[in-house]
Amino acid sequence: xxxxxxxxxxxxxxxxxxxxxxxxxxxxxxxxxxLTLMAxxxxxxxxxxxxxxxxxxxxxxxxxxxxxxxxxxGKAANVAxxxxxxxxxxxxxxxxxxxxxxxGAVFCTISKGKRARGRATSEGFAEGIEVVTLEPGKRxxxxxxxxxxxxxxxxxxxxxxxxPHTLRHTFATHLLRETGNLKLVQQALRHSDVxxxxxxxxxxxxNDVADAVRNLREGSRPExxxxxxxxxxxxxxxxxxxxxxxxxxxxx
Numbered sequence: 001x002x003x004x005x006x007x008x009x010x011x012x013x014x015x016x017x018x019x020x021x022x023x024x025x026x027x028x029x030x031x032x033x034x035l036t037l038m039a040x041x042x043x044x045x046x047x048x049x050x051x052x053x054x055x056x057x058x059x060x061x062x063x064x065x066x067x068x069x070x071x072x073x074g075k076a077a078n079v080a081x082x083x084x085x086x087x088x089x090x091x092x093x094x095x096x097x098x099x100x101x102x103x104g105a106v107f108c109t110i111s112k113g114k115r116a117r118g119r120a121t122s123e124g125f126a127e128g129i130e131v132v133t134l135e136p137g138k139r140x141x142x143x144x145x146x147x148x149x150x151x152x153x154x155x156x157x158x159x160x161x162x163x164p165h166t167l168r169h170t171f172a173t174h175l176l177r178e179t180g181n182l183k184l185v186q187q188a189l190r191h192s193d194v195x196x197x198x199x200x201x202x203x204x205x206x207n208d209v210a211d212a213v214r215n216l217r218e219g220s221r222p223e224x225x226x227x228x229x230x231x232x233x234x235x236x237x238x239x240x241x242x243x244x245x246x247x248x249x250x251x252x
Contacts, residue, residue, distance in 0.1 A: 008166065009158070009162070014170055017158065018032060027110055030108075032092070045142050047068050062086060064081060096108070101136050109135065111136065146163060150162065150163075
C-alpha cells in the first residue's frame, strides 16, 4: 500500500529538499529553479511545465512574474515571482542559453545524442532494445519531475511520500500561517472562491484556519463568503475535517 502523501513540508524540510539538489550541472540548475518556483509561487506542476520563455515578465532585466496561460479551467494569470525564485530561474536561463537552446519551453531537456533502452510494448518489455534520439529543448515531463522530487525527499531524509503537489500545499500552508489571511491565500492559489480554500486547507489545525477566516470576516466589511468558509470549518468534526482534506487534496 502506498504511503500517504505529505500535506505540507516544514520550512526546514523544504530547505533540505532544495539543498539536496546538486547545482553544478545545467540539469541541477534547471531542477533547482523549477522546484523553487513551484515552492515559492504555489504553481501547479502542469502550469510550471507549460511555461515558455515568452511567458517570463521582466522589468529592467529582472524576472518579476510568469504568465500562466493555461491554468485550471483555462484561467490565465500573472503570478509574481520572488527574489529567490527569480535569481535561480535567471541562473538556469543562462545555463540554458549556454547549451544553445533558443525560445520555447522554460524547463526543457538538455541532453542530446542517442540512448539505448528496452523495447516497450503494451504488455511490458519485449526482447531487444530500441535507440532513442535525445533532443535538447523539449519540455520535460511531469513523470520526470515526480521522480526527481521522490529522490530528493529520500536524500533529504524526509519521511512520507513527497510529490510536486506537496510544494503547492507547502506554499499555501506557510502563507496562511504567516499572514492569517485566507483571502490572500485564495488569490495566490487562484481558487474561484474562499470556501474552496478553507476546505482544502482544513488539514491545518482548527485555530489556523478558523482564525484566518475570522480575520477575513472582521475586515472592512462583512463578506458572505467568509461566513460560509467559517461554517465549513466549524461544522466538521476533526475526523471529517481530515477526511475532507484528503479527498480534496488533488482538486486544489
